[in-house]
Amino acid sequence: MGLKKKQIQLRHKEQAEKRLKARLSYLAGKGVKPPKSDRDPIVRKIEADIRAVNHRLRLMAEHEKRTEELAKAKADRAAAALKEKEGGKVEKPKKAPEKAKEKKEKTKPEKKPAQPKPPEEGKGETPA
Secondary structure (H helix, E strand, O other): OOHHHHHHHHHHHHHHHHHHHHHHHHHHHHOOOHHHHOOOHHHHHHHHHHHHHHHHHHHHHHHHHHHHHHHHHHHHHHHHHHHHHHOOOOOOOOOOOHHHHHHHHOOOOOOOOOOOOOOOOOOOOOOO
């Protein structure tokens, strides 16, 4: 993801945290204690927003990590190909990351073809 999207999500998280703090202080001023303030619908909505932003940020971090791994693997393959052209034999790096192998292993089991049913006597035939 782009850097701007990450900054936007961080800004949304900060704003939600400020709104949550303001709402909790408002409820405390009214005399609502913390166990009951957690049940307030506005507080629950703001906390849900914060969880959603945290989830998006976590996905962005995973995407960045995966991109770095793929770039490194690509550079390793290019370096290995260059050394091989120069004359030295080099072990080839793995083509696919480990996660891709795991996904391939989790394919659906093959279905057995159904055996044809023997024809039943008396059905569909007219007696002669």
